[in-house]
Amino acid sequence: SQQGEEDPQALSIQEGENATMNCSYKTSINNLQWYRQNSGRGLVHLILIRSNEREKHSGRLRVTLDTSKKSSSLLITASRAADTASYFCATDAADSWGKLQFGAGTQVVVTP
Amino acid sequence: GAVVSQHPSRVICKSGTSVKIECRSLDFQATTMFWYRQFPKKSLMLMATSNEGSKATYEQGVEKDKFLINHASLTLSTLTVTSAHPEDSSFYICSARNRRLDRGEQYFGPGTRLTVT
DSSP states (O other): OOOOEEEOSEEEEETTSOEEEEEEOOSOEEEEEEEEEOTTSOEEEEEEEETTOOEEEETTEEEEEETTTTEEEEEEOSOOGGGOEEEEEEEEETTSTTOEEEOOOEEEEEEO | OOOEEEEOSEEEEOTTOOEEEEEEESSSOEEEEEEEEEOTTOOEEEEEEEETTSOOEEOTTOOTTTEEEEEEETTEEEEEEOSOOGGGOEEEEEEEEESSSOSSOOEEOOOEEEEEO
16 A cells, blocks of 8 residues: 655646645654656655654755654755656655555656 | 666567566665556555565565566566566566665666566
């Protein structure tokens, strides 16, 4: 079953705008990860945030984690056309032995 | 880096035949490899977890006799779809965790598009 649920399912923005997507989950986690997938390709790891962290940055990416609400958000600032992709959150649950449960994903389209 | 390759990238086979997909970690040793299946515009569904030298652990609902997984070395895992049917057509993706630098993230292969006619 899918642990993470993402919102929105799809997002269309213009270059230069920020894109925010959210992920909710149900069980205790060791960490939460965000991945990106271009159409028909494999996934690329973007960022990992541990359960004891609240915020993490990597370049134009900012991830927050609220374990009390069991939710996370991914912010892409100053988006570019090349950011067009599907973005997935994945949770490494406390009792999962390293298995990831992926959310449904957010499809982001950035128009020039 | 942490590069994972998959071969083939695309395969078309006839119903009833078997297809083998290889997943290799090119520049690191993989503690564990995972096999996923993805339907169009859907998320990844974990099929099984593969550890070197031991039997794979399959997720509920995944037929282990149909999806044979062999993890022969720390850099190679294979998925064989046996007696393939059209409903097995899908995008299959593997991933690996780095044995030495295990921080929890997985490194994904580029995927294999299987079409069963």
